[in-house]
Amino acid sequence: MESSIWTLLSWGPEGWSRSIASGVLVTISLALATLPLGLFVGFLVALAKQSSEPTLRMAGNIYTTIFRGLPELLTLFLVFYGAQLGIQQIVRIVSPGTTVEINSFVAGMVALGVVFSSYASEVFLSAFRAIPLGQYEGGYSIGLSKRQTMRLVVLPQLIRIALPGLSNLWLALLKDTALVSVIGLSDILRQATIAARVTKESFLFFGVACLAYLVLAILSSFGIDAIERAVGKKEMQR
Amino acid sequence: MSGAVQHSEIIDRPPPPVRRWTRERVVGNALLAIWILFGLGLALFLLRAWDPELMAKYAPLYMSGVGVTLSLVGISVVIGAALSIPIAYARMSSNRVLNAISYAYVYFFRGTPLLAQAFLIYYGFGSFRPQLEAIGLWSFFREAWYCAVLAFSLNTAAYQAEILRGAIESVPRGQWDGAASLGLSKLQTMRKIVLPQALIVALRPYGNEIILMIKGSAIVAIITVYDLMGETRRAYSRTFDFQTYLWAALIYLSIVEALRNAIEWIERRITQHLKR
Numbered sequence: 001m002e003s004s005i006w007t008l009l010s011w012g013p014e015g016w017s018r019s020i021a022s023g024v025l026v027t028i029s030l031a032l033a034t035l036p037l038g039l040f041v042g043f044l045v046a047l048a049k050q051s052s053e054p055t056l057r058m059a060g061n062i063y064t065t066i067f068r069g070l071p072e073l074l075t076l077f078l079v080f081y082g083a084q085l086g087i088q089q090i091v092r093i094v095s096p097g098t099t100v101e102i103n104s105f106v107a108g109m110v111a112l113g114v115v116f117s118s119y120a121s122e123v124f125l126s127a128f129r130a131i132p133l134g135q136y137e138g139g140y141s142i143g144l145s146k147r148q149t150m151r152l153v154v155l156p157q158l159i160r161i162a163l164p165g166l167s168n169l170w171l172a173l174l175k176d177t178a179l180v181s182v183i184g185l186s187d188i189l190r191q192a193t194i195a196a197r198v199t200k201e202s203f204l205f206f207g208v209a210c211l212a213y214l215v216l217a218i219l220s221s222f223g224i225d226a227i228e229r230a231v232g233k234k235e236m237q238r
Numbered sequence: 239m240s241g242a243v244q245h246s247e248i249i250d251r252p253p254p255p256v257r258r259w260t261r262e263r264v265v266g267n268a269l270l271a272i273w274i275l276f277g278l279g280l281a282l283f284l285l286r287a288w289d290p291e292l293m294a295k296y297a298p299l300y301m302s303g304v305g306v307t308l309s310l311v312g313i314s315v316v317i318g319a320a321l322s323i324p325i326a327y328a329r330m331s332s333n334r335v336l337n338a339i340s341y342a343y344v345y346f347f348r349g350t351p352l353l354a355q356a357f358l359i360y361y362g363f364g365s366f367r368p369q370l371e372a373i374g375l376w377s378f379f380r381e382a383w384y385c386a387v388l389a390f391s392l393n394t395a396a397y398q399a400e401i402l403r404g405a406i407e408s409v410p411r412g413q414w415d416g417a418a419s420l421g422l423s424k425l426q427t428m429r430k431i432v433l434p435q436a437l438i439v440a441l442r443p444y445g446n447e448i449i450l451m452i453k454g455s456a457i458v459a460i461i462t463v464y465d466l467m468g469e470t471r472r473a474y475s476r477t478f479d480f481q482t483y484l485w486a487a488l489i490y491l492s493i494v495e496a497l498r499n500a501i502e503w504i505e506r507r508i509t510q511h512l513k514r
């Protein structure tokens with residue numbers, strides 16, 4: 001009855017490769033879905049934090065203080081259970097007796113996005129500070145509007161400066177997705193846990209899970225290199 | 239037309255600069271109001287849900303959870319710091335084999351989730367129970383607490399090694415040359431000249447690493463260690479009261495904020511001689 005490692009890792013009905021691969025897909029799609037959300041919110045928060053309006057700055061700073069200070073796992077639970085409770089309360093007013101289930105993918109996306117955006121806002125903020133004021137003044141002096149200056153003059157430089165910081169955050173995001181296995185999303189780690197429980201080969205399958213994350217990290221760093229080259233970061237280094 | 243504008247400007251004195259309700263100001267006030275309402279709502283919720291019985295039962299458990307969290311992080315950071323020295327040395331050495339091994343170590347622990355590492359050690363080593371029993375290590379790997387300490391120490395050692403390496407390499411080459419020309423040995427140079435300069439650079443990353451460890455330590459709740467998160471999950475599963483999570487959030491936030499301010503204070507103190 002002792003099945004060999006290779007049968008366990010095969011693609012066939014005896015093997016677990018298929019389910020681990022589906023876990024890899026879930027992990028990648030969660031990370032890719034979170035990225036634009038986190039970048040967008042992070043950029044807005046950074047804009048707020050570098051504004052001349054004190055109330056706006058303060059609101060942005062409260063956001064980062066809270067979500068950088070909470071453990072990611074706790075943020076996930078707060079979103080997952082908290083949103084469930086909150087929406088339930090609202091729905092009960094309309095139609096009592098219904099129960100609401102939050103999609104764990106959406107909960108994971110929101111929680112990870114919030115954490116990502118609070119870190120990303122710091123990266124964007126320091127990139128904003130690295131751009132000299134003269135760039136804005138130059139933009140205005142040739143008749144560009146505020147919005148045009150931001151889009152055509154500041155943003156291209158900002159992305160170049162923020163890229164290394166953002167790529168670190170992307171790698172952290174890939175690792176943080178492992179937490180959603182706790183709220184029942186079938187990502188790499190959860191599929192590995194199931195395989196380990198069924199086959200009693202824990203070390204093998206958790207090792208495979210770690211390798212899968214490593215491969216994702218290596219592939220990401222290739223991708224990041226390509227992006228950096230495309231953006232022209234390499235030429236910019238004197 | 240332009241003449242008319244100029245004319246009127248000469249006659250009318252410019253109005254005193256008033257703070258106009260710009261769009262930014264409106265949005266800022268609205269967002270701040272939302273935060274204030276959120277804070278008030280939270281306070282009101284906790285006040286209304288206040289239950290002396292619940293408090294009496296769970297407050298001591300939460301306190302012991304905080305103790306577990308802090309001691310887990312404290313022990314792991316110290317062990318990790320000790321482990322990080324040989325790793326950083328290997329990373330900087332010119333020996334190809336040492337370099338490759340330490341690089342692989344650091345890459346593995348920085349490239350995989352801490353949760354997966356904890357699972358690998360706690361559940362994974364269970365696969366080798368007979369072998370571990372034979373060499374008498376099973377009693378170590380059976381306990382979730384020891385596994386958590388091991389996983390966290392190995393993980394933070396990788397990060398700390400990189401911090402140490404970065405800090406040492408940030409000290410200019412000329413410092414080594416100068417020390418050598420004064421006749422100091424390698425070890426003396428490191429201890430008296432390079433490390434004092436490197437540690438100033440390393441302070442902030444070290445502080446961030448400790449904060450990340452405190453936040454990361456929440457995951458040990460999943461491998462059945464009753465730290466603050468573990469106690470919170472236990473309390474929630476018994477009461478289904480959402481305030482259990484809110485209290486945990488407040489405690490974590492205050493620990494992290496206290497640490498962050500302490501690190502900033504230390505940094506201000508030790509960089510006083512660099513300021514003009």
